[in-house]
Amino acid sequence: MAQAGRRWQRTLFPWLKEFGFTQTHSDQSVFTLERTMHTPNGPRHERIHVGVYVDDLATAYLHDDEHSLYRAFVTALEARWNVEDEGELTDLLGIEFTREDGVIELHLLSNEPNN
16 A cells, blocks of 8 residues: 555654654654663663654664663554564665664665675
């Protein structure tokens, strides 16, 4: 269905806002959420960013433990919809993503075959 992505976004975007996300002004498909999470080591301020492209979500986060904001978000998302975490993002829309020491780097993928 040609409009399936748009219909999904009409359902997803209000849910993200209800969960506490703020839609960015520069790109209506990017959302940010900041929250203080309670951990065994005390409170921890966290932030996650979610980019939506048709029916895919790309999420940037720093903490991924059972007390993290990311885990709370994924748990709530899975409780609402039948979704699947496909793991670490490696490429999307011709861009390669690498992550090391909390830093995300983006590189354009080459269309040229390797020599």
